[in-house]
Amino acid sequence: xxxxxxxxxxxxxxPGRPLILGGVAIDSDLGADGHSDADALTHAITDxxxxxxxxxxxxxxxxxxxxxxxxxxxxxxxxxxxxxxxRRGFAVANVDSTISLEAPKLRPYxxxxxxxxxxxxxxxxxxxxxxxxxxxxxxAVGERRAxxxxxxxxxxxx
Numbered sequence: 474x475x476x477x478x479x480x481x482x483x484x485x486x487x488p489g490r491p492l493i494l495g496g497v498a499i500d501s502d503l504g505a506d507g508h509s510d511a512d513a514l515t516h517a518i519t520d521x522x523x524x525x526x527x528x529x530x531x532x533x534x535x536x537x538x539x540x541x542x543x544x545x546x547x548x549x550x551x552x553x554x555x556x557x558x559x560r561r562g563f564a565v566a567n568v569d570s571t572i573s574l575e576a577p578k579l580r581p582y583x584x585x586x587x588x589x590x591x592x593x594x595x596x597x598x599x600x601x602x603x604x605x606x607x608x609x610x611x612x613a614v615g616e617r618r619a620x621x622x623x624x625x626x627x628x629x630x631x
Contacts, residue, residue, distance in 0.1 A: 474629075474630040475566065475627055475628065475629050475630070476525040476526065476563065476627075476628045477525055477625065477626065477627050477628070478520075478521040478522055478523065478524030478525030478526070478625070478626045478628070479520075479521055479524055479623070479624070479625050479626075480516070480517040480518060480519065480520025480521035480522075480523075480524060480530075480531075480623070480624045480625075480626070481517050481520070481621070481622065481623040481624070482513040482514075482516035482517045482520065482531075482621070482622050483513065483613075483619050483620070483621040483622075484505035484506055484507050484511045484513050484619060484620055485505070485506045485613075485618060485619055486503040486504065486505060486506070486617060486618055486619055486620055487503060487504065487505075487506045488502065488503060488504075489504070490503075490504030490505060490506055490511070491504045491505075491510070492504040492505055492620070493505070493510045493511065493512040493515075493547070494512060494513065494514045494515075494572055494574075494579070494582070494586060494620070494622070495512070495514045495515060495572075495582075495585075495586030495587070495589055495590050495603060496512065496515060496546075496547070496548050496586065496589035496590065496593070497582050497585045497586050497589060499577065499579070499582055500577065501576075501577050503617065505620050507537075508537035508542060508543055508544075509535070509537075509542050509543070509544065509545040509546070509547055509550070510544060510545065510546055510547050511547075512546075512547035512548075513572070513620050513621060513622040514570060514572055514586065514590075514603070514622040514624070515547035515548060515550070515551050515590070515593075516531055516547055516550070516622070517570060517622040517623055517624040518551060518568055518570060518590065518594075518624040518626060519531050519547070519550045519551045519553075519554045520624075521568070521624045521625060521626035522551075522554035522555065522557070522558055522565070522626050522628070523554055523557075524626075525558075525563075525626055525627075525628045526554075526557060526558060526561060526563070526628070528557060531550055534550070534553065534554075535550050535553075548589075548593050551590075551593045551594070552593055555593065555594055555595060558628055559595075562630055562631055563628040563629065563630055563631065564595070564596075564628065564629055564631050565594045565595065565596050565600065565626060565627070565628060565629075566600065566627040566628060566629040567596075567600040567601070567602070567626075567627050568590070568594065568596075568600065568601050568602065568624060568625070568626050568627075569602045569604075569624065569625045570601075570602060570603050570604065570622060570623065570624035570625070571603075571604045571605070571606055571622065571623050571624075572603065572604070572605045572606070572620065572621070572622045573605075573606050573607070573608055573614045573620070573621040573622070573623075574605065574606075574607070574608075574614065574620045574621075575607050575608050575610070575614055575615050575616070575617045576607075576617060578605070579605035580605065583603050583604075583605065584598075586603045587601045587602075587603050590603070
């Protein structure tokens, strides 16, 4: 039996915050604003796993009203979701994800993101796809006001 989940996340971009995507620090003049480290890609993948398991979303497990999660590394959330999948007899088959960010260009960081995510997901990096798109100067992404990520996760019963 297989289960599929979809996740997405968006964060405002602001000066003075780091930009973390897929567990990788991106050299940028703007960073993502959020309660945790605001890693939109990791949040989207975490939500996709929770969705595949019909366990709600990241906010129902790690509410931003809980001070324990202030500035938390988002891989804590991802590892928890992977653990929930394992506890139910599932493993990640593959992940396909897209980051939408006008600047900076993410190509130099993609392989490192794939490697970091693969370790947290307990899979080989060839099961993790990370793509990057710009906003073509349209909407909040294109105007450099936001970073957005979307992910699809396929879980397989072990």
